[in-house]
Amino acid sequence: MGPLLAVEDLHVTFDTPSGPVAAVRGIDLTVGVGECVAIVGESGSGKSVTARALVGLAGVDARVRAGRLDLAGRDVRAYRPRDWRRVRGRLAGLVVQDALVSLDPLRTVGAEIGEVLAAHDIVGRRERAGRVTHLLDQVHVPEPARRARQYPHQLSGGLRQRALIASAIAGEPVLLVADEPTTALDVTVQAQVLRLLAERRAAGVGLLLISHDLAVVAQVADRVLVMRDGRIVEEGPTGRLLQAPQHPYTRQLLAAVPSASSRGRRLSEPARVRDGCAVPALARTPLPARPAVRPDDTVLDAVGLTRRYGPHTVVRDVSFSVARGETLGLVGESGSGKSTVARLVAGLLAADAGTVTFESTRWSGVPERARRPLRRRLQLISQDPLGSFDPRYTVGRLVAENLDPGPDRTERVVALLRRVGLGPDLLDRHPRSLSGGQRQRVAIARAVAPRPSLIICDEPVSALDVRVQAQVLDLLADLRAADGTALLFISHDLGVVHHLADRVLVLHDGAVVEQGPVGDVFSYPRHDHTRSLLDALPTLVTAG
Amino acid sequence: MSLLRAVARRVAAGLVVLWAAATAAYLALLAAPGNTVDSIVGDGADTPQIRAQIVTEWGLDRPPVVQYLDYLWRLAGGDLGRSYLLQRPVAEVIGEQLAPTATLAVAAAGLGVLLAVVVAVGTTGRRRRWPRRVSSAAELLLVSTPPFLIGIVLLSVLSFRYGLFPVAGDQGPAALVLPTLTLALPIAGLLAQVLRDGLDRALDEPFVLTARARGVRERAVLLRHALRHALLPTVTLAGWLFGVLLGGAVVVEQVFGRPGLGQVTLSAVTSKDMPVVLAVVTLSAAVYVLVNTAADLTCLLVDPRLRRS
Numbered sequence: 001m002g003p004l005l006a007v008e009d010l011h012v013t014f015d016t017p018s019g020p021v022a023a024v025r026g027i028d029l030t031v032g033v034g035e036c037v038a039i040v041g042e043s044g045s046g047k048s049v050t051a052r053a054l055v056g057l058a059g060v061d062a063r064v065r066a067g068r069l070d071l072a073g074r075d076v077r078a079y080r081p082r083d084w085r086r087v088r089g090r091l092a093g094l095v096v097q098d099a100l101v102s103l104d105p106l107r108t109v110g111a112e113i114g115e116v117l118a119a120h121d122i123v124g125r126r127e128r129a130g131r132v133t134h135l136l137d138q139v140h141v142p143e144p145a146r147r148a149r150q151y152p153h154q155l156s157g158g159l160r161q162r163a164l165i166a167s168a169i170a171g172e173p174v175l176l177v178a179d180e181p182t183t184a185l186d187v188t189v190q191a192q193v194l195r196l197l198a199e200r201r202a203a204g205v206g207l208l209l210i211s212h213d214l215a216v217v218a219q220v221a222d223r224v225l226v227m228r229d230g231r232i233v234e235e236g237p238t239g240r241l242l243q244a245p246q247h248p249y250t251r252q253l254l255a256a257v258p259s260a261s262s263r264g265r266r267l268s269e270p271a272r273v274r275d276g277c278a279v280p281a282l283a284r285t286p287l288p289a290r291p292a293v294r295p296d297d298t299v300l301d302a303v304g305l306t307r308r309y310g311p312h313t314v315v316r317d318v319s320f321s322v323a324r325g326e327t328l329g330l331v332g333e334s335g336s337g338k339s340t341v342a343r344l345v346a347g348l349l350a351a352d353a354g355t356v357t358f359e360s361t362r363w364s365g366v367p368e369r370a371r372r373p374l375r376r377r378l379q380l381i382s383q384d385p386l387g388s389f390d391p392r393y394t395v396g397r398l399v400a401e402n403l404d405p406g407p408d409r410t411e412r413v414v415a416l417l418r419r420v421g422l423g424p425d426l427l428d429r430h431p432r433s434l435s436g437g438q439r440q441r442v443a444i445a446r447a448v449a450p451r452p453s454l455i456i457c458d459e460p461v462s463a464l465d466v467r468v469q470a471q472v473l474d475l476l477a478d479l480r481a482a483d484g485t486a487l488l489f490i491s492h493d494l495g496v497v498h499h500l501a502d503r504v505l506v507l508h509d510g511a512v513v514e515q516g517p518v519g520d521v522f523s524y525p526r527h528d529h530t531r532s533l534l535d536a537l538p539t540l541v542t543a544g
Numbered sequence: 545m546s547l548l549r550a551v552a553r554r555v556a557a558g559l560v561v562l563w564a565a566a567t568a569a570y571l572a573l574l575a576a577p578g579n580t581v582d583s584i585v586g587d588g589a590d591t592p593q594i595r596a597q598i599v600t601e602w603g604l605d606r607p608p609v610v611q612y613l614d615y616l617w618r619l620a621g622g623d624l625g626r627s628y629l630l631q632r633p634v635a636e637v638i639g640e641q642l643a644p645t646a647t648l649a650v651a652a653a654g655l656g657v658l659l660a661v662v663v664a665v666g667t668t669g670r671r672r673r674w675p676r677r678v679s680s681a682a683e684l685l686l687v688s689t690p691p692f693l694i695g696i697v698l699l700s701v702l703s704f705r706y707g708l709f710p711v712a713g714d715q716g717p718a719a720l721v722l723p724t725l726t727l728a729l730p731i732a733g734l735l736a737q738v739l740r741d742g743l744d745r746a747l748d749e750p751f752v753l754t755a756r757a758r759g760v761r762e763r764a765v766l767l768r769h770a771l772r773h774a775l776l777p778t779v780t781l782a783g784w785l786f787g788v789l790l791g792g793a794v795v796v797e798q799v800f801g802r803p804g805l806g807q808v809t810l811s812a813v814t815s816k817d818m819p820v821v822l823a824v825v826t827l828s829a830a831v832y833v834l835v836n837t838a839a840d841l842t843c844l845l846v847d848p849r850l851r852r853s
Binding site: 104 | 753760846
């Protein structure tokens, strides 16, 4: 028997009002029985379009053309919508990211999974409920019968993703296409979902895994294809590709992953490389020297912070301090209370107990009027800058808002934009028309404008591609070195924290379970939770 | 359990609205120029003795607050009082005229929803460009035309020129067709626009991609997934539209010379027949509250996420 999926010279072009746009430009791809092939690329590389084209769902405006497109030995190039319906779910299952929006919120999980069984007449109406329970059990959902009657919003992120996988395997397809199946999941849950996918592969299913995260792919894939601008730039067995990458772009991707080994060096090229240019070999540039941290000079002091929402205590007795120029990492899974701590510290939320002192001034339990003179010394950068920008403001106005008025304000805005690597041509643009990386740079320019002594960064790079993330992290390191600003850096990504932070606080169920210098905590974790976080962390074994 | 509490909360809120509507109408009529006794006397014999008799009989010599509380107490007991003009119980007067208006309103609401769903489902999706443009233009025209004008146009074309339907009156189902259409078309236009917009948005959601990836038919994707999502805003809007339908019926009944609450209300207002006006206002408020409560509860049934809080 030949491969499950054989693709040669696949092109996908979208008809847009401004002319055709080529999203996929001639890629070759095969997936064999029980094989796991991964496509890795950044957003806009065409990897998701490829996944959808393989199940005939590239969209109304898409034109798909291929030299060969065989699914389970059948040529599907001339398939009409009716033929595709028999393929989807039955020959090829699709798992997409973010199960909260990928499962219909108005229908029970059981109804969603049962839909596959009904569409392909797999089991009779009577046996459907039993089969759904069995499927949920197969993907290790506890209490499957009860979960089948629940709605997606009543399930945790990990359970939802499993339910989605259950619905994809309900028709017993020979090929499973998983598009970013673990994005937006915590590391421990991510590890479970990856194990689950590996189980399906062991059962003989061919797996096409699509991800932006090289580390995730390294866990399960047999072969990796690196995709960029609609083309495959490099492919090979996972081990070889990670240890001896041939293409400069692959090398760049690997170097951009923040981790313990990347500490103290740049993640991205110092000069911004334009797309399409030849990428120079990566030099291991060290980060600029920083002014020494002064442990005796405290910028922020939090003591015994506690916050309750109704019967739930989301933050319990959290105490820490940040010294001048220090970077404190705050890690934890979603729901561990990280963001609540950030809001308590920023004075945006009142604590039920505990005190915050900022720049030797009482910061909590005082009216906003008392905080206002010092407000500009404490700035905030959030995960989604778009949500924190007034959409009607231009970039220039957004930054100028944080500066004292004066005749030279525009010049100061331009200087700030230049500091964060943006040109003055962006002054009159609106945040919506910027890329994710540009937006985060604007947010940083705005935050450093009043020369704050502390910046609270709440997941500042979580929504960014790995190379853009690298650039933003380098930028933060540069600014920190130049201004001596202290950072409270909140992230679920242990690699990012390990790369950047001096000390780290591990939060679990609202309480600090471990804290200390980054090297100590991550190398010799004492608490079980820290250990399980580190164990679940997908690590790259690279050339070093 | 939470569903039960939601129902109780909405019913309580409805009662408050009813009380507010009855009180507002009471105050408005009290403030209006003219004397209550004049209204009761009307064109009949007018002597000081008769006037004194009326004052004692209707209890008009009591302080306004007492009269108001008495009115509320009787309203709570279901007693709408007696018409000044017709000297008959208001419940009787309205009861006679309620049936034609209710028939018209229900028929118009039903037809409006049916038309909207058929048009919206038929024209959603990006493949049907032309039907969509045509129906969008027609909807805009219908929504922006005053209903009585639609009625007059329908009358002059279908009744006067072709004689397909009776011009006026309430004889049989044929006479119901044009008034129903007049009321239903603007409703259908507005609802179809909102519904199609909701369908378009729902079809772009990731869960629709998942459903399609399961090999589900496009029709099932539309009806089983997208339509439910699109219905949520539509139901809320429909509740509001049906609430004001009664007001629309008053005008349309005039245009088509139909019996109904429209005629009663008009004559009661011009002759300051306070009990009748109050009853009509309270009745429309009750209908409004009832329909909107039903719409809210429908949303609760459709969307499990709303049941949480």
